[in-house]
Amino acid sequence: MAKRQIALQVFLLVALLLTICLAMMLGRYTISFEKLYHATWEKLIHPDSAGNSVEYSVIFQLRLPRILLAALSGMALSVSGAVLQGIFRNPLVGPSMIGVSSGAAFGAVSAIFMALSGVAVMACSFVGGVLSLLFTMSIAGKVGSKNILAIILGGIVTGALFSALVSVVTFVADPRDTLPVIVYWLMGSFNGADVNKVLLLGAVCLICFSVIFKSRYVINLLALGDEEAYALGVDVVRLRILFLALTTLLTAATVSVSGTIGWVGLVVPHIARMITGSDFRSLVVTSSLIGGIYLVVADTLVRISPFGEIPIGILSALVGAPVLAYLLHTRKVSN
């Protein structure tokens, strides 16, 4: 890979770490860099300690899990979006196009409706997301293995169906107790972040990112089209199923821990493409880093907002839609 691309990725990695560092300092309770440094040092020396300062508790019990969850979510959604835009040969595809977000949302709201525990809500959301992919592929049918359009149409149908089912649950939910929980969950938030959620999403990201990173080059060939990729020796059907499964796992895991956060998977790859070009060898990495920075910054703005904590999904849409409109207007989409 060109030295320029590697330097750019190192720069973005450093930027992500600095963003995380800054995010840990900012909030209703501002923490100076010096206190952050001391608290971090104390954690490294005594990892099991409860800490001796307010800053220690704020950083390691409140902010760090939340910030890490935001970073991982941004990275997961952005990588999913980039990969899907490659295998579907369509720069306007995002994780929601295969119906996974809606399926995961339906799983979660159903669990909330049934007053299940937080862990059960996460599990139902994850399972709902994964099952929605199977639903999409069954709608696409045998044709779908060779026809990208069939998969996209299947995803649209699946997304619409599960969105309708979410609406049904919302409609019948108790407006005093259950409905506010459902609505708040649907708008997306990192407010309930804890170590378990970070570890769960981190484990899924580690596995999926590893496989996607190793196989990022073949996305360039899949983006040529099925016939040409096949003629070049690509096992199109199997690899497409692999990438669909990986992006589904990433999206379902993200939705299960943070609710539905739209636009990230659609917009961030375009921003990355403007910086790094269309080669997926670098686009996958760049998208993940920019996505992490994007959601950490967005969540920090949410936390320090003087108007109260706006759900991250709303902020993401408020920013993402105009950004995409701008990109389309200036014709910076894809090439």
Added chain:
Amino acid sequence: MLNIEKIAYTYPESRHPVFRNISLSVAQGEVCAILGKNGSGKTTLLKCITGINKPQQGKIDILPPVGYVPQKVNFVYDMTVLDTIVMGRYQYIGAFSVPKKSDYEIARICAEKLGITELLDKNFSQLSGGQQQMALIARALTLGSNCIVFDEPCASLDFGNQNHILSIISALKVSNTTAIFSTHDPNHVIHVADKVLILRGLDDYLSGTTEDVITDQILSDLYGMQLRKVMIDDRITSVVALYD
């Protein structure tokens, strides 16, 4: 070497076969042209040879890998010419790796053979039609295969570029590489092909050497108009149409 025995192919969404009982044999290092009118099944047959289409009947014996130069490409995401050419090395790279220095070196050598070294840093979409064809041929050459299939390589090209592409196809004989290309222009067949397969209908085809098969009568029947081979200095140079 290529051996096709009585293949038939029907598209999944269609009830009617494109062709039936096609047989063809091409020796290693020969150039074979597939001639036919528009819609006669030339591209379909080439895709059967490359393995993109699986014939429902018959069999095809060909030594893999097979290089493929498509008629046209529609890149959604642009790439540099060098990155486009190195994609031809995928079968040696694999799904879980990236191109190495050696792959890029081979790509540069193939580009140099075709005289397009100065284009390597440009984006593929910035090239002319003829230059894009050259880049795609270079991509096929990186495979180092015994057989390269060209789908209408001269379509949309001016005379100069057509001649250049046909010269490249003819030059493959030197490296004992089999070349199979489709065309609807009999002049291309006369210019470079040792053998020709003429698709005339569902079960109707002719195959043989160019001298035997490319006759005035056969061409006239194929296109439904008067066609003549024009001899200059006792050498066949062109097929001309006698318009009404």
